[in-house]
Amino acid sequence: MKLYLDTANVEQIKEINDILRLDGVTTNPKILSKESRDYREVIKEIIEILDDDQLLFMQVLASDHQGMIADAKKILSLRKKNMVPKIPATPEGLKAIKLLSNEGIDTLATAIYSAPQALMAAKNGARYVAPYVSRMDSFTDGVQEVIMLEQTLRNYNMQTEIVAASFRTQEQIRRLIYNGVDSLTLASDFCRKLYEHEGTVSATKEFAEAWRSRFNEDGLNI
Numbered sequence: 001m002k003l004y005l006d007t008a009n010v011e012q013i014k015e016i017n018d019i020l021r022l023d024g025v026t027t028n029p030k031i032l033s034k035e036s037r038d039y040r041e042v043i044k045e046i047i048e049i050l051d052d053d054q055l056l057f058m059q060v061l062a063s064d065h066q067g068m069i070a071d072a073k074k075i076l077s078l079r080k081k082n083m084v085p086k087i088p089a090t091p092e093g094l095k096a097i098k099l100l101s102n103e104g105i106d107t108l109a110t111a112i113y114s115a116p117q118a119l120m121a122a123k124n125g126a127r128y129v130a131p132y133v134s135r136m137d138s139f140t141d142g143v144q145e146v147i148m149l150e151q152t153l154r155n156y157n158m159q160t161e162i163v164a165a166s167f168r169t170q171e172q173i174r175r176l177i178y179n180g181v182d183s184l185t186l187a188s189d190f191c192r193k194l195y196e197h198e199g200t201v202s203a204t205k206e207f208a209e210a211w212r213s214r215f216n217e218d219g220l221n222i
Helices: 010-019 029-033 039-049 067-076 091-102 115-125 143-157 172-177 188-195 198-215
Strands: 001-005 025-026 057-058 083-088 108-112 128-131 161-164 183-186
Touching: 001 010, 001 161, 001 188, 010 039, 010 188, 029 039, 039 057, 039 083, 067 091, 083 091, 091 108, 091 115, 108 115, 115 128, 115 143, 128 143, 143 172, 161 188, 172 183, 172 188, 183 188
Parallel strands: 001 025, 001 183, 025 057, 057 083, 083 108, 108 128, 128 161, 161 183
Antiparallel strands: none
């Protein structure tokens, strides 16, 4: 399973990237707009944090396919490799994905609300698709729809990867992990809950207290 951090907060990226083996960072216009600085400065700092093998996803803003293609190429110019344009899976977006795929350019089809919609993006050559799990719940069972999508892509031997996004509960994340989803992109608080547990904190405190009580030392003096 691949794990991406869904934020543009530089401090959060530094913190979690130091702890976990992240596969990259995903952003979108809304995420970038939450930062109090110029988005160009933010993107530049994120690129400096990531190593060459970590991906950075950035979304186009144009709504017509020609504008999307132009935006995608601007995004690609920001980094030598592993910069991936995100393109909404609208009819114009699907057209842009197809044309970019013809040029050998990887894209992520975003704002996916159904398995068939993701399948069409994959058929057009999208390297990644991002289903919005919680938002899909307004129309169907979002988690189950992503599980069906995973199986459908494998049935047709498509190499497109699912980047499941937009979660409301930790249980949604757990269900997708247990069902073998390709990858997740998580907000920082959801990501921390994957590795932080109050039981571990309590157990570690007990170990330290037992050691001090027995040996009157705070560390290993070997």
